[in-house]
Amino acid sequence: MDRVGCVVIGAGVVGLACARALAMAGHEVIVLERADIIGSETSSRNSEVIHAGIYYAKDSNKARLCVKGRDMMYEFCKSHGVNHKRCGKLIVATDAEQLEQLESIRQQAAINHVNDLTFVSADEVREMEPNVTCMGALLSPSTGLVDSHGLMLAYQGDAEDHGAMVAFNSPVESGEITNDGIILRTGGDAPMEIICDHVVNSAGLYAQPISRTITGIPPETIPGQHFARGVYFTLGGGKPPFTRLIYPMPDPLGGLGVHVTIDLGGQVKFGPDVEWIDSIDYTVDPKRSEKFYESIRRYWPALPDGALQPGYAGVRPKIHPKGSHATDFIIQGEDVHGIKGLVNLYGIESPGLTSSMAIAEDVAQMLPA
Numbered sequence: 001m002d003r004v005g006c007v008v009i010g011a012g013v014v015g016l017a018c019a020r021a022l023a024m025a026g027h028e029v030i031v032l033e034r035a036d037i038i039g040s041e042t043s044s045r046n047s048e049v050i051h052a053g054i055y056y057a058k059d060s061n062k063a064r065l066c067v068k069g070r071d072m073m074y075e076f077c078k079s080h081g082v083n084h085k086r087c088g089k090l091i092v093a094t095d096a097e098q099l100e101q102l103e104s105i106r107q108q109a110a111i112n113h114v115n116d117l118t119f120v121s122a123d124e125v126r127e128m129e130p131n132v133t134c135m136g137a138l139l140s141p142s143t144g145l146v147d148s149h150g151l152m153l154a155y156q157g158d159a160e161d162h163g164a165m166v167a168f169n170s171p172v173e174s175g176e177i178t179n180d181g182i183i184l185r186t187g188g189d190a191p192m193e194i195i196c197d198h199v200v201n202s203a204g205l206y207a208q209p210i211s212r213t214i215t216g217i218p219p220e221t222i223p224g225q226h227f228a229r230g231v232y233f234t235l236g237g238g239k240p241p242f243t244r245l246i247y248p249m250p251d252p253l254g255g256l257g258v259h260v261t262i263d264l265g266g267q268v269k270f271g272p273d274v275e276w277i278d279s280i281d282y283t284v285d286p287k288r289s290e291k292f293y294e295s296i297r298r299y300w301p302a303l304p305d306g307a308l309q310p311g312y313a314g315v316r317p318k319i320h321p322k323g324s325h326a327t328d329f330i331i332q333g334e335d336v337h338g339i340k341g342l343v344n345l346y347g348i349e350s351p352g353l354t355s356s357m358a359i360a361e362d363v364a365q366m367l368p369a
Contacts, residue, residue: 001193001195002194004194005198006028006196006198006199006200007029007030007032008031008202009201009202010201011031011033011038012039012152012202013043014202014204014356015033015203015204016038016039016159017357018360019031019156022164022363022367023158029165030167032167032172034171034172034188036168037168041315042205042314042316042349043353044148048145048263048264049261050070050073050354051351052116052140052142053070053112054108054117055108055109058108060328062328062355065359066355067113068361069356073151074144076357077146082151083264084144085145085264087245087262088141088143089246089247090129090138090246091249092136092246092248092299094298098135105138114142116141116142117140119138120138121136128244131242132246133300133301134299145245145262170187171186172186172210173213174215175213175214177216177342183195197341198342200345204348208224208225208346211344221337222344223319223330225318226318227276227279229281229313231272231311231313232269232271233269233308233310234308234310240268243262245262246260246299248298272313273292276322281315282313284312284313292308317347317349327347328347330344331363332344332346343363
């Protein structure tokens with residue numbers, strides 16, 4: 001049985017960021033990925049937004065890591081030539097009650113050390129975005145967009161430059177905790193059994209199932225698993241009607257509402273919505289566009305009939321059930337599960353992409369070389 005210094009399970013954006021940070025810190029790193037490409041699920045099925053860190057609970061991992069990760073990401077994208085754009089976003093209020101809520105959002109942002117939000121009046125919004133109808137908005141200038149695939153390739157490149165390797169088609173099927181290290185067994189075309197000094201479980205949608213297959217991980221430390229699908233619809237051709245991201249008021253029970261993003265290729269996307277499902281399923285039901293039209297027309301009344309086309313879907317790796325408030329990222333180390341050298345990452349949904357480098361820095365500090 002081969003011995004490996006450090007294994008990262010999952011080659012999504014967070015797993016690759018962890019592999020990069022660990023390799024650069026001097027670890028021998030192998031990334032085990034069940035698919036044949038990097039980032040084929042959550043990491044490539046999102047809005048590709050660099051979030052500012054506005055909404056999250058005070059002192060939460062999401063608040064801390066999003067703000068830190070945002071700044072790290074802008075710097076990384078500049079230094080590594082990753083396509084990105086600091087385009088800004090408007091959080092729009094479409095009625096008097098929402099208008100009052102904008103100040104609460106601004107205050108929460110300030111608590112999270114996001115101090116650049118400014119209130120803009122309905123007339124100012126109309127000058128900035130003539131197609132938006134609202135009673136007022138908050139402008140977030142530090143929100144942006146990133147080419148998520150380009151970002152992952154850059155993470156992978158840095159990791160490999162420091163000796164890491166990615167083993168594709170290598171799903172982790174079982175394992176066990178021993179006094180000499182953590183044993184992992186993989187399937188795929190070339191099954192193997194390895195013993196590791198350190199393991200980072202960054203498997204996203206599959207993190208909990210993998211933990212349950214590793215004998216010795218206390219079951220009570222593995223959180224529940226729930227899935228919330230978000231679908232996107234795209235806008236037909238022509239000039240984009242907006243120049244910034246447009247967000248409605250957030251839903252306290254899940255998601256940031258059906259918002260507008262314009263990807264770096266100029267494609268206008270609306271979404272995601274929130275649909276709780278029993279298993280991972282990326283189907284896009286064209287009938288869901290009916291609710292999209294209703295939501296979008298609250299801030300863009302001129303949206304033409306028939307303009308929305310089915311796009312794609314993503315699934316959020318939730319650790320809380322439908323009807324409850326969103327929970328925090330879980331970055332779980334020895335102090336919780338009692339296993340030396342193991343870090344489990346659970347519930348890494350949005351803003352996971354934005355937070356990826358900051359999460360990786362935390363993980364690297366938990367696993368000194």
